[in-house]
Amino acid sequence: MTLLELEARASGLAARLEVDPGLAAAWRAVAALEEAAASVALEDVSVPPWDLLAREIGLGPDPGDPRAIRTAGDLRRVLLSAGPAVDPETLLRRSLTAVERTLYVPVETRLVPMQDPRVLAEEWEQALAAIAAGWTQVAARPAPPVLKALGIAGLAARLSPDRWPAFERLVFLWADAWFREAAISPFGKPVAAPTPGWVLMPGLALTREGYGVWQPNKPETWERLFKRLSLQIGREAGRIGLLQDWRGRAGAWSAGRGNRSRHRTLLQAAETLPVFRLAEIAAAADVTERAARNIVLEAVSDGLLVCLTPRRSYRIFALPAFGDLNGRRDRHPARREGGSPRRRGGIGQVASGAADPEQAHAARSSMTEDAAIARALAELDAAMTGADQVIAKYGAISDHP
Numbered sequence: 001m002t003l004l005e006l007e008a009r010a011s012g013l014a015a016r017l018e019v020d021p022g023l024a025a026a027w028r029a030v031a032a033l034e035e036a037a038a039s040v041a042l043e044d045v046s047v048p049p050w051d052l053l054a055r056e057i058g059l060g061p062d063p064g065d066p067r068a069i070r071t072a073g074d075l076r077r078v079l080l081s082a083g084p085a086v087d088p089e090t091l092l093r094r095s096l097t098a099v100e101r102t103l104y105v106p107v108e109t110r111l112v113p114m115q116d117p118r119v120l121a122e123e124w125e126q127a128l129a130a131i132a133a134g135w136t137q138v139a140a141r142p143a144p145p146v147l148k149a150l151g152i153a154g155l156a157a158r159l160s161p162d163r164w165p166a167f168e169r170l171v172f173l174w175a176d177a178w179f180r181e182a183a184i185s186p187f188g189k190p191v192a193a194p195t196p197g198w199v200l201m202p203g204l205a206l207t208r209e210g211y212g213v214w215q216p217n218k219p220e221t222w223e224r225l226f227k228r229l230s231l232q233i234g235r236e237a238g239r240i241g242l243l244q245d246w247r248g249r250a251g252a253w254s255a256g257r258g259n260r261s262r263h264r265t266l267l268q269a270a271e272t273l274p275v276f277r278l279a280e281i282a283a284a285a286d287v288t289e290r291a292a293r294n295i296v297l298e299a300v301s302d303g304l305l306v307c308l309t310p311r312r313s314y315r316i317f318a319l320p321a322f323g324d325l326n327g328r329r330d331r332h333p334a335r336r337e338g339g340s341p342r343r344r345g346g347i348g349q350v351a352s353g354a355a356d357p358e359q360a361h362a363a364r365s366s367m368t369e370d371a372a373i374a375r376a377l378a379e380l381d382a383a384m385t386g387a388d389q390v391i392a393k394y395g396a397i398s399d400h401p
Contacts, residue, residue, distance in 0.1 A: 002223055006230040007144040013199045013233055014180055016240070022271040026243050028080065028196055029274045030321045031204075031236065035173075036075035038203035039166050040068050042214065047072045050325040057275065057308060057316045071166075074098045078170065080196060088135040091178065092128045092156075095170035123161040131155050135175070145179035146200065146229070151379065153216035158375070165214050169202045172216065176200050205232040219379050239321070246320065247271065250304055262287055266295050270305065275318045 017024035033049040040047045045068040052072045078098040086094075134155045138148050153172035157163065177197040205228040206212035212228050215221045254264035262285070269284035270276065276284075282292035296317055299305040306323035308316045 002226040009233040025272045032079040035201040036072040038207040040072045089132040091174045099166045127159045148179045149176035157217040205229045
């Protein structure tokens with residue numbers, strides 16, 4: 001029943017954002033910060049969202065682990081890139097590029113000893129092609145988008161030359177958006193979309209209330225993941241409610257001003273450009289920079305906008321949701337489901353007590369592409385059989401006189 005609840009919540013959130021691009025842009029701008037930070041935290045390096053935002057807007061040197069913050073920045077940029085209306089292989093490459101430069105061990109010191117970087121690059125090319133081929137077969141299955149996306153993430157876990165969980169989570173997020181868009185498209189695949197379409201955030205789901213397990217290639221872990229994702233969407237409904245409350249206050253504030261059209265236009269622009277400089281918001285609202293400065297400072301004074309930078313010579317403004325991040329520089333929890341956290345010396349280091357990396361690589365290499373795809377499809381069918389049984393059971397109860 002958890003899968004059905006998750007799919008209902010995800011579909012509802014996707015539909016709500018689809019009809020309101022301004023709300024979708026404001027929500028994803030904040031959510032992408034938190035999801036990127038959470039995904040890096042799952043590699044056992046804590047990056048508070050505010051630290052990531054501070055680096056993005058140029059507020060001093062990187063605190064903490066600068067390599068981790070650079071990686072989180074790459075993840076955030078991918079999350080805010082154009083939507084799912086691209087071919088699967090492009091989405092896979094986009095996800096891989098976001099993590100391969102900084103998140104994992106450099107090529108010359110990878111987990112597989114003495115591996116030629118050229119051979120590794122060739123293996124990744126083969127893996128991406130195989131995952132894309134599996135994507136096509138999974139797309140033909142009658143299953144909810146979230147379940148198809150998990151099947152693709154499981155393929156990535158089985159076929160990738162190295163096990164890169166952050167890559168797999170990005171693949172899952174984008175695959176869900178792709179399948180969700182394809183389900184409503186008359187062409188059976190996404191059409192051109194100007195904004196991202198994702199609604200699921202596996203990183204946040206797995207770092208709230210203790211660390212969860214990310215094992216998309218192990219169906220026995222799916223139920224717990226579905227539950228966490230469903231709870232996270234419930235939390236996002238609260239965040240969206242706060243953004244809608246801000247919109248209502250902004251509308252009332254604008255209506256009380258003499259030249260209310262300019263005030264309203266600027267705040268509408270701020271919703272789609274939630275972190276901005278004065279020149280940017282002036283161009284977006286089609287007003288002079290002087291007029292923008294007067295309206296923005298007035299809005300800051302009345303609590304509708306916040307100034308993120310302390311200097312008068314370099315000012316960046318944002319919706320209040322971004323200022324709230326500075327008030328809760330939360331560190332992610334230190335314990336995982338079922339035991340202690342993995343200990344690492346920092347990003348890119350090998351976890352102590354982990355399975356022998358050479359054996360793990362050999363196990364992945366021994367599975368043929370066709371076998372991996374066949375296994376993913378079988379797991380998908382098995383999960384759907386369970387969901388159909390639940391639907392039949394509760395359908396029979398509801399039909400009972």
